[in-house]
Amino acid sequence: MSPEVNxxxxxxxxxxxxxxxxxxxxxxxxxxxxxxxxxxxxxxxEMDDGxxxxxxxxxxxxxxxxxxxxxxxxxxxxxxxxxVKALSGWMVYKCAAVNIPYGGGKGGIEIDPRQYSAxxxxxxxxxxxxxxxxxIGEDQDIPAPDVNTGQREMNWxxxxxxxxxxxxxxxxxxxxxxxxxxxxxxxxATGRSVMLTAREAFDYLGKDMADATVAVQGYGNAGSVxxxxxxxxxxxxxxxxxxxxxxxxxDGLDARDAKAFKSETGSLAGYEGATEELTNEELLTMDVDxxxxxALENAINGDLAQDVQADIVVEAxxxxxxPNADDVLTERDxxxxxxxxxxxxxxxVSYFEWVQNRQRFYWxxxxxxxxxxxxxxxxxxxxxxxYEETGAPxxxxxxxxxxxxxxxxxxxxGGIWP
Numbered sequence: 001m002s003p004e005v006n007x008x009x010x011x012x013x014x015x016x017x018x019x020x021x022x023x024x025x026x027x028x029x030x031x032x033x034x035x036x037x038x039x040x041x042x043x044x045x046e047m048d049d050g051x052x053x054x055x056x057x058x059x060x061x062x063x064x065x066x067x068x069x070x071x072x073x074x075x076x077x078x079x080x081x082x083x084v085k086a087l088s089g090w091m092v093y094k095c096a097a098v099n100i101p102y103g104g105g106k107g108g109i110e111i112d113p114r115q116y117s118a119x120x121x122x123x124x125x126x127x128x129x130x131x132x133x134x135x136i137g138e139d140q141d142i143p144a145p146d147v148n149t150g151q152r153e154m155n156w157x158x159x160x161x162x163x164x165x166x167x168x169x170x171x172x173x174x175x176x177x178x179x180x181x182x183x184x185x186x187x188x189a190t191g192r193s194v195m196l197t198a199r200e201a202f203d204y205l206g207k208d209m210a211d212a213t214v215a216v217q218g219y220g221n222a223g224s225v226x227x228x229x230x231x232x233x234x235x236x237x238x239x240x241x242x243x244x245x246x247x248x249x250x251d252g253l254d255a256r257d258a259k260a261f262k263s264e265t266g267s268l269a270g271y272e273g274a275t276e277e278l279t280n281e282e283l284l285t286m287d288v289d290x291x292x293x294x295a296l297e298n299a300i301n302g303d304l305a306q307d308v309q310a311d312i313v314v315e316a317x318x319x320x321x322x323p324n325a326d327d328v329l330t331e332r333d334x335x336x337x338x339x340x341x342x343x344x345x346x347x348x349v350s351y352f353e354w355v356q357n358r359q360r361f362y363w364x365x366x367x368x369x370x371x372x373x374x375x376x377x378x379x380x381x382x383x384x385x386x387y388e389e390t391g392a393p394x395x396x397x398x399x400x401x402x403x404x405x406x407x408x409x410x411x412x413x414g415g416i417w418p
Contacts, residue, residue: 005298005322007086013323018400021390024408032092032407035062035085041131043109045123047116057128059107060088061141065410066096068139069105070347072146072175073128073153075121076296079108083297087146090318091347094340096403098379100351105141107132113148125153129160136161138171138358144350145175147220147296151187155180171357174350183353185368186346191225192369193345193376194316198230198290200380201312201337210234212289215310217241217280219262222316222343223294227255235290239283242267246283247274285309293320300325308334315339330394338396340403341379348375 012033019029039059046052058081061069071091084106092104109128113121135141145154154175161172170181178184185192202209212235216227219242227237236252244267247253253273261271269277284291284300285307293299294316300308302324313329313336315321321329321336329336349372356362363371379402387398 005301005324006082007297007319008082008089010297010319010323011086011089014396014400015404017323017397018392018404021392021397021401022404024404028408028411029404031411032063032404033089035060035088036064037061038081038085039131039135040081041128043124043127043131045120045127047120055124056110057108057131058084059132059135059141059143060084060105061135062088062104062106063092063407064103065407065414066092066103067101068103069141070095070102070144070350071104071106072144072346073107073109073149073157074146075109075111075113075148075153077110077112078296079110084108086297087318090340092407093400093403094344094347096406097340097383097399098344098348098375099382099406100348100375102142102347102351105143106146107143108146121153122156125156126160129157130164132157133161133164136172138169138354142171142350142354143173144346150221151175151177151180151182154182171354174353174357176353181353181357183349183356183368184363184365185372186349186353187221188225188229189349189368189372190222190316190343190346191227192229192372193348194222194226194292194294194314194342195229195233196345196373196376197337197342197380198226198292198312198314199233200377201314201335202290204380204384205312205335207289207311211236213238213287214290214292215239215283215286215288216292216294216316217246217283217299217320218293218295218317219259219268220294222346223292224255224259224262226292226294226316228259230290230292231255238288239278239286240268241278241280241283241295244269246278246280247271248276248278248283248286249274251275290314292316295320298322302328305329305332308332310334313337314342316343318343326394326396336394336396338399341376341383341399344379345372345376348372
């Protein structure tokens with residue numbers, strides 16, 4: 001990762017790049033580069049030993065022109081105000097890219113959750129939910145899981161909100177367990193959209209997915225699900241990694257078995273199905289047909305991009321390439337399919353969950369997956385049509401052109417409140 005690259009500045013640069021292919025005034029575009037508001041809270045929480053710790057927490061609401069703010073909550077020691085602002089902005093354009101009626105938000109707590117007990121995490125989560133209470137709601141802002149959060153934390157936030165509001169409102173948050181109003185297919189949704197984007201990309205570029213070599217950096221939910229679903233298409237997963245490093249087998253790894261090993265042991269280190277252990281940097285620069293960066297932002301900077309040998313990159317993480325890396329890979333004709341399309345499955349199925357919560361009518365997993373496939377493939381078609389019509393230098397810029405046009409249209413139709 002490249003900590004010297006500010007993710008919020010990366011977002012703004014991506015918007016500037018797309019503006020070259022749009023005929024909007026500077027003031028219109030400038031409004032789209034900054035959040036509407038950011039909540040910053042200090043959570044004082046009692047620990048198991050009776051001591052009190054203070055945790056810095058954030059919620060950025062970037063733009064609500066197309067609907068309620070939408071976006072995850074992450075627990076990570078590197079959470080910052082600028083990171084959360086960037087992530088909330090990416091959510092705006094992700095929702096617009098796949099044409100679902102949401103704006104963008106994002107939240108996070110600066111914490112390493114591995115250092116705390118389940119009881120402490122619950123108290124921290126409920127403390128954050130109490131601070132979020134005035135600004136969230138099923139028609140205002142709808143949080144969801146992100147890095148190091150999942151159904152457990154979402155259930156706690158839902159329960160805290162409903163208790164304080166003395167109501168039943170399952171649509172206040174998504175990514176919940178099915179028993180608490182969650183949607184079938186939500187857990188695999190992000191990885192599934194990565195697979196769908198990769199499948200469409202290979203088809204568009206005239207390449208065969210069967211026996212294609214694939215490396216996946218980051219083996220959490222998104223990376224591991226993407227790996228197994230891409231493997232199901234006939235591709236050969238040759239390398240995967242987590243924070244402990246990468247494992248490699250030129251004859252192919254079993255994506256599901258590797259995930260089971262990580263779940264059992266806590267890391268991929270020592271996985272028996274590998275013939276060699278590598279660094280994350282070695283994985284990112286392997287000679288493969290498809291590279292899937294699925295960890296955190298800024299995984300590939302301009303220097304590392306010079307050594308990337310993959311033919312196609314499909315971003316499962318948010319912002320895994322710095323703007324300099326984008327420039328390098330564009331010059332080298334590496335096809336990069338951006339995060340705001342590839343990992344949009346999570347927010348899309350969150351939208352489905354919200355719809356089901358509002359209607360109190362729940363769908364089968366088959367319907368969820370079919371609806372998701374329709375939305376992602378339609379968005380891919382919009383991407384390539386815009387890419388070909390505008391002459392944009394890469395697929396990311398073309399996708400931002402699509403997304404910005406939709407956000408600006410909604411803003412213009414709504415007008416400016418005096």
